[in-house]
Every structure is written in C-alpha cells, then in structure tokens.
Amino acid sequence: MKKYLLIFFCFLPILAIGQNIKVQGTISSSKNNEPLIGVTVQVKGTMIGASTDIDGHYNIQADKNATLVFSMIGLVPQEITLNGREIINVIMSEDISALDEVVVVGYGTVKKSDLTSSISTVKGKDLNTTVSGNAISALQGKANGVQVTSSGSPGSTPRVIIRGLTTVNGSDPLYVVDGVPVGTNANFLSQNDIESIEVLKDASASAIYGTRGSNGVILITTKKGKIGATKFHFNSSVGFQTLDKPDLAGAEEYEKVFKARYTNDGSEPIWSGASNLTNADGTDWWDESINTVALIQNYSLGFEGGSEKQVYSGSINYFRQDSQYKVGFWEKATMRYNSEFTFNDYVKVGIDFNPRYEHWKNTPSLMHSILTMDPTTPVYKDASEWSDNPYNNYARSYNNQTWNPVASLSRMSDDTKSYALMMNPYVMISPFKGFTFKSQFGLNAAFQMTDGFNPEFFIDNLEQNALSKVYRNVSHQVNWNWNNIATYMTTIDDNHNINIMGGFTMEEFNNNWLNGSREDTPSYIEALRQVSAGTLNEKASGSLSSTSLASYLFRAMYNYKSRYYLTASVRVDGSSKFTSDNQYATFGALSGSWRITEEEWMKNQSIFDNLKIRAGWGRVGNQNIDNSSYLTLISESDYVFGQSATRTVGSSVSSVGNTNLQWETVEDYNLGLDMTILDNRLEITADLFRKESKDMLLKKDNLLILGYPSWNGQIWENIGKLRAQGWELSAYMHDQINDFSYNVGFNLSSVKNTAVKLLGDSPIYSEESNGDYIIKNEEGGELSRFYGYEADGLFQNQTEINSHTSEHGDLLQPNAQPGDVRFKDLNNDGVLDENDKHFLGSAFPDFSLGINAKMSYKNWDLTANFYGTFGNDIYNNIQYYSGINGTNVYAGAFNKTWSTENTDAKWPRLSVNDANLNYKRVSSLFVEDGSYLKCKLLQFGYTIPDSVFKNVNVRLSVSAQNLFTITNYSGEDPETAALGGATNSGIDNFAYPNPRTFLFGINVNF
C-alpha cells in the first residue's frame, strides 16, 4: 500500500521548509469512533511522514506553518494546516468516492480518476463470496466486458473472453500475478489471497504487454502487509454440490421405444434383452455412476501486520472439490508469505513467497455413456460368468454399443500431483524525489507427475483391452522473469503532471518432460502399477521446450491540472518464437481523457461529481503458436535394410517451418465515458470498442503437392482477420441510510465477432456430426454459427408428403413417411441438397448481463449475484428422443415422438433406418434459444455483535451457488452448453454441468 501512496504524494507541490515543531494526535473513525491504525501522516510537499500506531496515535516533526496530510486507502484524505498547533486530532470518514482509489496498471499504478484506458477492477472481498476452485470463475458477471463461462468439474479452467474474439487460437488472456506473467491459466492461486483483480480490456491499457496482450490482460494483486498490530483472519466454507438428474427412460419405456423404431419401419425388432420389462427391471446408470452430493471445502488462515520498517502478511489455504462422479477430485494447499522492508528513505526490498501443492484425479467425461447406456442391461454379468479379473465382471450393453460407464469408472486411475513455488523478490530504490527504480525477479516453478494404469480387461469383443499399460509422465517447469522498471514523476508549474516509466524485462519459459510406459503388467494389483512392473513395449520420451522474451517498455502520462490527460506507451518485444528477421515487434498505444468536471465552468453545477470522457487506440500482439514454427524440423523415420531385416535409424522432415511467420497484430479503438452523480452514490461507465486482428496466425491447409509432412500440409501462416465490436455499460449505486447500507451494480455488454477473412478459399467447418458439420465459419459472417436445413414441422399424412414437390412435381423427400420432418427447399430449385442449408443460429450472445447486490442491515447482510447471456443459440446435440443406435431416451420420449395416435408431437416418428434423416441431418429442429439468467450466488450473513466476543469479530453465512436458472433451454445447463472455441462454440454434448452448491461459512477476525 505504501508504494501507492508514495506515488500519490509525488504529485503534491513542494513547500518551503522552515522552523520545526513536534506535532502529535489521535486519529479515529467517524463510523464508530475507534482509533484508526496505519493512517499515513505526511508533511505536505516533503518526504517526511509517519503512520498511526495501534492506538491511532502519531507524532511527527513539521514546520509550524506546515500542512499535514492524513490519508489511508478507503478514507477521505484530509489536509490540516498547523498554524503552530502541536496537537491535531482527526476524525476521518470513509471515502464514498472511489475515484481516488489506486488502480494497478501494467508495470505501475495510477489513480482511478487518472485512467485514460478501459480497466475493470474487482476487489478480492467481492470475489471471495463465491467459493470455487478458480478465482477467475468468481469474476463472472463482476467485470464488465469479460465473458466468463464456467464448466463445473473440479479443476477446470473457465473460458474467459475479454471483449470478443480476434483470433481462432484460443481466447485466454494473459494472467500477471504481482507483476509476474504466469501464462494463460491462474488455477493455482487461492482465491483467499487475492487483494484485487484488474482487467486490462482495451489495447491502450494492454499494449504495455505487447505480444501477449491481444486477448486482454488480467492483473492479479495478492494481499500485502499493512502497518499496525498483527491481525488474523480465519475463513472456512464447507458445503455440498448437487446436479440435476436428467429424467431418463426406464427399462419399460426403453423397450417400447426400441421396438417401435423397428415396427414403425415395418421390420422385426432385433432385441437381445429380456422382454416385457417393467421399469423396476432396469439399471439407473445415473445413480450407479453419480453421487447425489459431492463435498466442497475451503479453509484459509491469514495474518498481516507491520511497522514502518517492515510490513508482512501470510496465509495458509486448503481447497478441495470432489467430483460428482464416484471418481475424481481436485485439491490444493497453498501457502503465501509476503513482506517488505524499508531500509531507509531510498531503499526497500520485499518478497512474495508462495509454495503450493495440487493433487487431482481427473473428472471423467462419461455423461454421454450414462445417458445413452441401455437401462435393461445390469451393471454386472451374471455371477456365474465372473472371472478372477474384477474388471471383466461388468456387463456389456445388450442393445447398443455404449461402454458400461460403471466399468469405465472402475478403471479410472489417472492421478496427478504438482508441487510448485512462485516467488518474486524485488528491490526498490528512490535516489531522488519522484524517481523510483524497481528490479523484480519472478520465479514460477512446478514439478508435476501423472501416474496412470489401464488394466487389462475383457467384457466383450468390442469392449476390451488386451494389454494393460502403466505409465508415468513427469515434467518440471521453470519460468522466470526479470523486470527492471524506472518511474519518474514530477509536477511542473503546479499544473503539468508528468509520469514517465521505462524499463526492460526478460522472461524465460522452460518445460522439461519425461514420459515412460510399459505394457502387460503381471497383475492389476495396486503394488504392480509401476512402470517397472510392465513386461512389454517399454517406451520413453522426453525433451525440453524453451522460449524467451526480451522487451523494452516505455510509457509517458501527462495531465494538465487533472483536466486533460494523455498517455502514450510503447513496447518492443523480442521473441524466440520467430526468426531473427522477425524477432522484434513494436506495439504502441495512445489514449487521452478529459475530466469535464474539473473545468472552471463546471464548478458551479451540482449534477456531476465526476464526468470524464476517454478515447484510446492501441496495437497488441499474439504469439500463441508452437515453438520453432519457423524451423523445419527433423524426426526419426526408421526403415529396414539387410538380408537379416535390421532396423535402420532414418530421419525425415517432420514439420515445415514458415520463415516469414510474424506476430499476429490486433488494433483496437476504445471510446469511454465515466460519470459519478448523486453525491458520488451512482457511478456509470460506458465504453464503445472495436478490435481487429490482422496477420492472424492460423494452421492452414496447403496444396498437397507441396508434400508437407503434417496432415493436409498444414503449416502456421499469418492469414485471416477477425473483428470484435461492441459496447459496455455499467452502473453502480451505493448508499447508507442509518443502519441500512447497500450497493447494487449491474453491467451489460455486447460484442459481435466477425470473421473478416479466414482461409481465403474455404470456410472453416467444425463439429462433425453424422458425416456433416454443424458449424460453418464463413468470411464476412459471425463466428460459430450453426448451418443446416430448415425443419418445417412434421408431415402429418402422405398427402402432405406428396405435395412437397418441385415445380415439376418431383417429390422433394421421396423417403419421407408421415411423422417425418419436412425440410424446406430454400432455394426453390426442386431438390433438397447442400444448397438448401442456411444459418440456423449463432453461439455467441447478443449481450451478457451481470447483476451484483450487497445489502446490510445492522448485523445482517445479503449478497446476490446474477449472470446471464441473451440472444445466443445452442445446438442441442443431446436430444435423446430418437433412440438412434439403440441408445436410451428421455422419459416420456415415446409420447413426445410422432405416431398416428400422437400427431401433434414435436419430435419426428421413431425409426430404425431414419431414411428421411430426421435425426441425422443438421437442422433447425435441434437449435434452441440458449439465453439464461442464473442466480450465481445468494448469501446471507450474520455478524455476531462485538459485545459477544471481545476483540473477535465473527461472521456466519449460508450461501447457495447456481441456485436457479431462468431459461427456455431444455438441456441441463445452458452455461456449459455454450462452451467451445472461437469456431466451435455452442454445441451441447452434455459436458459436466455447473453444480448447485450449498455452503456454510464462518469468518473470524482477531
């Protein structure tokens, strides 16, 4: 905190120094009259300062005419001129205006009111209300313009899209923790340690991260020590998760549907199970594989404190989430210690030290098997058929090809452990006023080991594994960076405020890995699940992948009377991923703002407390490609020579490099408006933006005659252009009325992703389904749109089929029968073919909405968070009504499909051959509106009055996460259904849904 204040004070004018006196006093809070600890007291215009002790007391030497500045984050700063007084007691009130808050920007900090670019800030305390394995999941709906889509399974990383998509190579932003760029995933952080998260959304903010800024940058600041007595915090949340069980058919209905498919086609059912079943005869595969409740736990013990010489903070955290499956969990134990020593007025050193341990068993993805498995099949074979190998004793599906999900679960054994350390020692030197040099070395290292065993088993010819396999994969990663940043701040003539930053950074990323495996262990027993136990096919491989980045940074910020602002930044990045000719790239940004309320002519109005407009432009890059993509690599290609057929080691080109490869560049424009009205109670922010990539990096197919080794001759090329364009609006209202206080915010954003240029010669198709593709990405069109036939209801009788003809009277659907889907001949050419397909819907939403409310009355508080997306479609690929290939169906499917007794059904008739391709064709039949509004969090808290435990503050809470969802979507979870990449989103294949979670929490501070 202190370093922020230093910067802050550097803006203050210099005053002459005269006769010194000793001044002292006590500072207390306006709220409860309690003494305030850690308030900075500064002699205005000098470096002389002090801070209050545990009793709120301070003393300081100052000129008798000096002005003292009292400040502390979150409180309204006060300036008091001494006029010879020696005792100054101050009552400080909370700062209702957040304008003076300090915001972390790339390689520095800035007052919120001085921002010229678009940055969203979320405080740790607003994230911690939600318990999740990944702190970024909790960001959902809280940072405007940041689309977070969670998958519910333990250890999963949410999909984060900041202001739309400008590349097909992954949308993940860059995460920077306390100045250390850690890559595109921050799963390992404990959410309890986060002080604040800043999202750099536009290029004028993120250009300082150059080649990795094109998807936006998320800056995470962990908690730091504060001057004052040691304080402890203990938080614990324990709860359980549940999934909504889909309503599946039992044995009786399954049999009815199965047989109807044949009889409707006039053939004899090929039925291999018992007949005339009742529902009681069946297996409930969901119950056999899924636990009703799964535990989730989060504990944290933290402390902080410090003196003027040293501040420190630390914590120990443990988190564990169990999978809803009977196998799978993720746990992490993290520790953090942070301290900063102030040697003297010139030198400070500090360190963050953060070891951690993670352990997980992967959550299976067996939803599809569970839903499609034949309910007439028992879990196990008849006991008379059992063998010594327990993996053999499971039953094979009687009527379809699905593998027994309970058997699959029993074979799951992947187990991964990771031991890691992150630390970033730094030194800060301030040799003269306004100048600071900071050198920080960041290290992020991890050792990871995965053990796995695939047992030998035989359930059936088509469900077996002939050779057991045991494997171990180990890797160790050592990533380091060295940041050297110099900052100089000065004010000239009281009006011209200048802040210049320059520096250079070096980063290196190393991943060493070694994988070994053998097959055919003598037995499946636990003790023999080691690589050495295998007897056949010993295999080992390992290598090191290493990349580096060296960069020069420069930024200048200028403002005139805090009225007109201008910021310019440049980063020159050199990357090992490109040839020496293309190694360096320069990224620049320019932005400005105008605080209208600072104008003289605005001084007399009382509507706006703050009114500011911002405009920014910038260029950022993306280098998210394979290492050495510019090199033509050689791999082993063996052959056999000799009369005795001897293996001869050979080599061949295994990938062709593109020496012309260069950065992908994104150009970004932003226009923003910030205003605060109603006595600082209502804050409104609005932004308009447009981002466009060029030279997008794409692995492109090439002419086969080139003979490139990769499939279809793919090599990395700079081709393609995507555009994301949209707006954001957020409002935040807060107030306190006697014992009742509230703050309510909502944010709304809209972005449209357009493929301006893709491969040039052909669209990008994705998501194959029955030999066709569901998604077509076409130049000039929106990304991830479903493409197929338009279903136009069901044929009710032969007459309708006969009248669905070309102008010459030829039947358009000669294979159709009553109860089949009528497909539209959209181009009216008299045949139903490829040319009758059209776009059926789009996977990305028109807008997303987050609503966050917090209310408290006396000791009670209530938190509610809502998140939703609107105008997006989902291709519901799990319409289990057809029973196709003998799969199970939803309960009631028999009555929801068309038959002569049930002619107003939505779903076409049951058919084994599906000659009309009702269920096989990609059509509008499966496209649904995927809009939803989800109650992400509802939390009630009660703080035990101070009178009960002296000096110990205790808060109890109950909360529900993902409590309810308002949607018309018929599938399990419209949120996970929307997942996918830039070119393949929005297809519901029944991924792990976000569980409904109920938690009990306790927070203790002392």
Place this chain on the structure above:
Amino acid sequence: MKNIFQLILSSALLLLTLNSCSDFLDKPVQGQENLDTYFQNAEECEKQITGCYQSVFWDDWWQIANFQLVADMCTDDMWMGNTTQTNSDYYDVVFYTGNGHTNVTSNYWQYRYKGILRSNICIERIPDANISEDNLKARLIGEAKFLRAFHYFELVKNFGGVPIVEKMSMPNEVEGIVRQSEDSCYNFIINDLKDAIKVLPKRSEYSSSDIGRATKGAAQGYLAKVYLYQKKYELAEAVLNDMIKREGIDFDLLPEFGEVWDIDHNNSIESLFEVQYSDDPNYNLGGRISIVCGSRDDSGWSWGLPTSNLEKAFEDAGDTERLKWTIIKDGATEIPGEPAIDSDNPYVISASKHKSGRISRKLYEPQAKRPTNYDANHNPLNYRLLRYADILLMHAEVENALGKDPEALVSVNKIRARVGLEPLTCTGIELRDAIRLERRLELALEGNRLYDLRRWDDDSGHKMIADIMGPNGTFVKYNTEESTDEYELSNQKESSEEGSQFDENRDLLFPIPNTEITMSNGTITQNKNYQ
C-alpha cells in the same frame, strides 16, 4: 532538469545490459534437429535416404499399402470383399461412380507427394554435404532420384500428368502451378532413372546389410516399364536386353513359383525392388497388408479378395501350380506351405462375410510364421514391387510389339516353364494376347493389372479395360449372366454388377483430390468428367 539527465543516464545503462539479448532470444529447439543445420555429414545424409525409403509404403496400411489392393479391386481380379463393414472408403473408385473426392485416392496422392518432398530435400541438400567418399555421395543422390521417379511414376499411372515439384517450396512459390503433360512427367521420371542407373550399385555390389536399397537393376526395370507404358518399344528393348544379359548374375527366376511370395525368400534373386519389413515387436516396421486382405475367420479384415473370374482364368489356362499359390478358397483342406491346414481342420472364409470365399495366397502368412501380435505392423513378408518375372514378361511384350516373336517366345516360355506349362509357339496378335494373359496369371493380385488394362489397346482401338468393365464389359457380363459361383452370387452385399458404371471417357484415370483444385484456384485441373 538534472533529474531528467539522471533518468536518461540510468535508462541508457539499462539498455546496455541488454546487449546479450540476441543470444537470450536464441532458443534452439531441443530434442529435435532442424533442416538448417542438417546434411552435415554422410551419416545424416544416409539417415535421410533411409527416411525416403520409409515413404515407399509408409508405416501403416492406409496411406499407400492398401492402394495396391484398391488398384486390383478396380479390375476383374479382385472384389472389395468385406461384406460386414461399410465400404465407403473404396466404393467410389471400385464402383466407378465418378465422385471426385474419395479418401483412398486423396490419401494416396497426399502420401506420394510427401514422399517426393523427402527425396527432393535429399537431392537438393546432399550435393553440398561434406561426404568424403564420392561414390557414396553419388549413390545417395541416385537412391533419392530413383525413389522420386518411383513416386512420380506411381502418380502418373494413377492420375495422368501431375504437377512436378522439384524442390521444397513455400506455398507462395507454387502459386499458379499447373499439371504437366503425361509426356513431360515421363521425361522427368526418365531423367531421374537414367541418373540413378549411372550411379546405383548392382545388387551384388551392395553389402548384405544394404540389401533392400535401390539397385541399378531396379532403376533399369522401372525405366523399361516407363518406356513400355509410353509404347517406346525400342528404348524399352535396349534396357531389357541389357538386363536379360545379366540373368543368373544380378537376377534370375526362382526355381519354384511358390517361393516367390514366401517369407523365407524375402529379397530373393528374383527380387528387383521390394518393401522391407521387420517383425521386431518393439517397432512398427512390419507390414499389415496380409491382415487387410486376410480372411475374417482368420483375424483378417477381408479387403481385397480374388474373384472367381480370376480363378477361372487359371483353370482355363490349365495353370494349377500358380492357381494354388495365388488363391486360397473357403473350405480348403490343403494350402501349400501351410501345415496347419488339413482335412480335419479346413480353412474358413465364410460366405456371409466375404464376397467371394477366396483370399490371396501370395500375401497369406502361414500361422507358424506369424508374429505374436499378428494384427499389428509386425509382419515380415516383404511386399514385392518389381521382380524379374515382370522383366521377362515386359521383354516378351516389347519384342512381340517390335515383331521379334522368337525373342518374345524365349522370355515368355521361361515363365511358363517354371510352372510346368507347355511352351507357347504362337506369333503375332495371338502371341500378344497370350503374353497379356501370362501377365495376368503370373502377376495376379500384385497391383499390376489395372495399369496393364489401362494401357493395352484391343483390336478396335479401345483400351482393354473398357472391354472388361462397363455395362457390357466381359467381367460384368460374367458376374451377372455366366457365373455359377455360389459365393459371389449369394452374397450381394457387394453387388455383382460392380464395374457396370465404368465410363471409358473418365475412368482411365483416378480423380485427383478436389481440394487441390479449390486450393490452387483452378490452376490444377481435375481429370475429365469427374465431379
């Protein structure tokens, strides 16, 4: 102002420390060599040449190897055969549907050009490599040229004139590339083969550990074949005569026909060029084609089964020796070279799963000689691509075409004598047809017939394949009207009308992949009449 000076000074100091940046940014790829620093010495060049050989059949059955079967499936010798699984990969070419995008032709095209790239890289780089032995350097380049010619010949046989790519290129360097005429492709191939002939050792000049490499004889054999395909009989004759002069020294017929495809006779004296396989279970360096075309009742996949029409051809010729070494029939109580089969334990090729109840004996591996994990790339039976019998038959064909029937008879009768058939005495057209039949019987199921049928003219000026295929083709008529074969008639899951959609104006070549046409913006054109 002083402060600003200090700032500038310290910034300058920072920049100085960055002097070593270019080193820092140099992160050579680990665990893998790269082309820029390769081809330094003889060993690296030799390894790359080894890699070139690997691309002859690649490391599995689906890139190239199964195409040997596909070519025969398009003739009267072979069915697709498998009637228990979807045949969509082969259907379009075998049924001659005219569909321009088929996986099997597209894979073949793709993997041949991948092989050409490997050769091109060697031909470009080896001349500059530091190899002290000039002979070795010349030989390595010769091997690469031989293999490049081999790939291009395979392409021209199947697709007609193709784009010629002579060096490793970036996509922009081949913009606007067009297909060369068949003749200029052949000239390119001929030049490569001539260069190879000059430098490649004879078989006897290789050490025994180098057996399997391209020899002078192999290059000559292919050169003769290229001339023959172009009907340049005099040129072919010269090459073939030179080879026949060396009969008994560099190459010869094996004494027994049954030895030709025997595992124990890999790289025999009859062999000119064959795909080298090993049964080492730790590597995938063996073949799988025997499984691909094996009986489903014997762990095979039954793709590519002999027809009764072929069996009848053997019977009509009184050729029992080659019949028994070419076709195994369902219920056989005796398979030559297979002691595991007898009257108590007959061989099963069940009628319901197999179109014809027959499999190839040539690719059959006796049970005792199979590797432990049979259904894997571990089978040691080398695939014979060119053998001396083919040279003799080409010679016979060439001499007959040049009116030198006595010379022709000498060569063809050597082939007949081995399998106990009476020597031919006929001449002229009659001899021509007898030689053609001899080729069918001797080289049956070895991936030759399709290309012979495409190049041979009948007496009315049509290609012979047009007499056999098409609605009135002899093969189609045989299957739909004459055949009494219980297997083929009863199992119509693969229709006996196969071949009836053959169109002479289209089907003398396979379609090139449609994606090549799109991606080249039409500078590469499709073969005529394909969609």
